[in-house]
Amino acid sequence: MTNNPLLEVVDLTKHYPVGGWLGRDQGLVRAVDGVSFTIARGETLALVGESGCGKSTVGRTILRLVKPTRGEVWLDGQRIDQLSSRALRSLRWRMQVVFQDPYSSLNPKLRVRDIVAEPIRNFALARSPDDLDRRLAALMDQVRLPRDALQRRPHEFSGGQRQRIGIARALAAGPDLIICDEAVSALDVSVKAQVVNLLQDLQRDLGLALLFISHDLAVVEHLAHRVAVMYLGQIVELAPAAQLFADPQHPYTRALLSAVPIPEPGLRRERIVLRGDVASPLNPPSGCRFHTRCPQAMDRCRIEAPALRARHACLVACHLIDTSLQGAPA
């Protein structure tokens, strides 16, 4: 792994002002609060968490669909978060996106051909109309759709097929990074397997990096190289996938993993049931944001927010880890 990451995100923050009249804010939704990570070429980093944790906002901020409040985004060594729209547009071919809802992520009025060709046309990548046709046909083959699909409209396709069209569109400009924002969450089990396999094959064949945003931990375990767990806008644990699933460090990660229902009846599991519901990003708890639900919360957790610290090749933000590192009783 080279030291030159494809994507680097430093202290990314997005706050949404809420309510208020003429500049006076009633509150601030801290959707993303100081998130940092890197993605190397050809790597899949998964961003997991429950609703309200900010994972989708991270994706949208990287794509500049939303302007970050603070922080830096570096794409292949070039800082992109402060570029003008026009300057950014010329770089957009390098990072593309696949959205969650197959029914609203394709323009119903366009033919598939025009939908997939849009990035190619935007960046003038086709040398001639024949070249364009060839590229489109190749894309359809890559996503395992019949070539005559190009002439049809989205409503003639099923959810899984539409998602493939979305993937074809994302591949059209030849990007280095694809952000999958819950790309398989809305699909049925059998179709999900098809699309997950497709993403894996494409990554292997094209050397794509993937930022895989999802709440489905089983798919993430199958697909990701590294995993970042988010809670209320912050990363609480970041580790290689194998390690995270085998030996989760943060109490939230442990609770999350124990909550996933496993299709094996009669499996007696020690399930960690968290108290209460996820707090609102409008008014995050003081100190460690997880302390209100944490079964192992200490007094310190209420006052002081833990920083992400390295432990065994992973990063964890938890006071329990600190104290155990220092050898003090938890």
Added chain:
Amino acid sequence: MSANPTLVPSALPELFPPLRPQRGWIAFVRRHPMVALGAALLTMIVLLAALAPWLGTVDPTRISPIARGRVPSAAHWFGTDMLGRDLYSRVLYGARVSLTVGLAVAVLASVLGLVIGTLSGFLRRLDGVLMRVMDGLMSIPPILLAIALAALWRGSLGGVIVAIAVAEVPRVARLVRGVVLTLREQPFVDAAVAAGTCTPMIIWRHILPNLAATMTVQATYICASAMIIEAILSFIGAGTPPTIPSWGNIMADGRAIWQVKPHMVLIPAVFLSLSVLAVNLLGDGMRDWLDPQQPQRI
């Protein structure tokens, strides 16, 4: 838990009689009766207006004092007005005015409303200003506004068209703005942005085509509304100049004696009502037809 032996589907009855394959016009009419009815009615009126010179009419402005106030007869199918003018000819030529005004206002108001609504939807800073102006316009009753504006261009049909259009623009602008704001939130627009599409292209390729259905339906309602407002303006003398026959003019001329000779007011009124009805039916039917149904997932 025991299950009774289930019958295979082929052994079970069909709950509905088989559907006949529906194709072509007949199927369309059966599925969208309102569009068909409205379109048919409107076509008839348009034909009457367009072919007026060849449908047994005379000069609608020719005054004939001898034949004043006649009731409908073989010589004058709709009778005559108080100046002896043939009402049948006046009504048919009057259709031209009403339809022209309706269509022109619909197009003008739609285009202006589209531009204002789209600008509002995309440029937040302009949005506040534009919408307050629209609110201001909307707070004035459309008919009064039309009268005031028509007074600026006294005595011209173009003036009437512009006046009514201005009164209708705010409604369209608001509607367009609402739809544009919703469309901008759609993932496919985000996807286009991420694919590097510039904003004008996004409006052209993604926003406008998805507005087309709503705008078409709205245009029909504006057309109907415009026809009525034109008639009202002409009725009170603030609209179409009296030299041009218009249904409102005709009704105005017969106003004084309508209790004695009701045909002078009733006949143009019936034509106006039928035209407005036709356009409204067309609009309602098109709304049901063009409104894209999202596929239901069971």
Added chain:
Amino acid sequence: MALLEIENLQVHFRSGDGIVRAVDGVSFQVEAGQTAALVGESGCGKSVTALSLLRLLPEPPARVAGVMRFEGRDLLQLSEREMREVRGNAISMVFQEPMSSLNPVLTIGRQIAEPLRLHQKLSTPAAGRRAVELLDVVGIAEPARRAGEYPHQLSGGMRQRVMIAIALACRPRLLIADEPTTALDVTVQAQILELVRSLQTQFGTAVLMITHDLGVVAEVADRVVVMYAGRKVEEAPVDALFRHPQHPYTAGLLRAVPRLGAAAAARLAEIPGTVPSLRVRQAGCAFAERCPRVQPRCGTEPPPLRATSAGRWVACHDPLPAPTST
């Protein structure tokens, strides 16, 4: 006699472009106090089955045929007034989206009290008190205060608990849960499933759980009915189904589900192809095009539902062999 007996249920819809046979001959039973799961992917007809149980489908576009016997009475023969007495009383339902299932302009106390006042004829204050008790039973802290709040003031998990409280207010004998946890976060889902299980034990309610999530099925179900393209393809006790599925579709589904903690496979097992259109009545087996064990007669001859062992049924010409010993 089982609590609920469904025989040859058919639900067809007439739409502009054809007849959709959403459910085409489904039979199963639910015993009192048991949890049965209805599993399948989108379009298989499981939600339509649930809605037709309570006669919630508008009859003109839909036509329902068959027999649905609840405690001996055929629900399809009841008048609308008699059905109203059943809904919320003897049979209740919990839906997937708690936000759209709760009335946003009424307090949750009033919404819980509604079935109590309707079916048990309680006075308003008495119903209100009972509503607060129910909020406590479903695990909502400070129930008295919460009863005066509105749905938008609650989180998704809490709203679903309120839905459960409404559903269980009159101690129904059968609770139909239509994807109750699909819209919830996974940690909240665990809480809700736990709640349903404990309430079931406490009240002795039978549960018909509709879901596409095999993990949920493994957790809560006693028996499982697998549906595909409007038909039932397999039915078995939950252990037997997961360990030794007999229908190729069930087997395919189980293989396609990514499992947490499973050995890392190179690829997820796919089921190739897509679900056939419900507009065309398949001549043979609906799964024939995608089945790895397909035979010539599968395309022409619909497989009858056969009992393969005690309590197991499969609709397949060539089912996977049952184990010789359980």
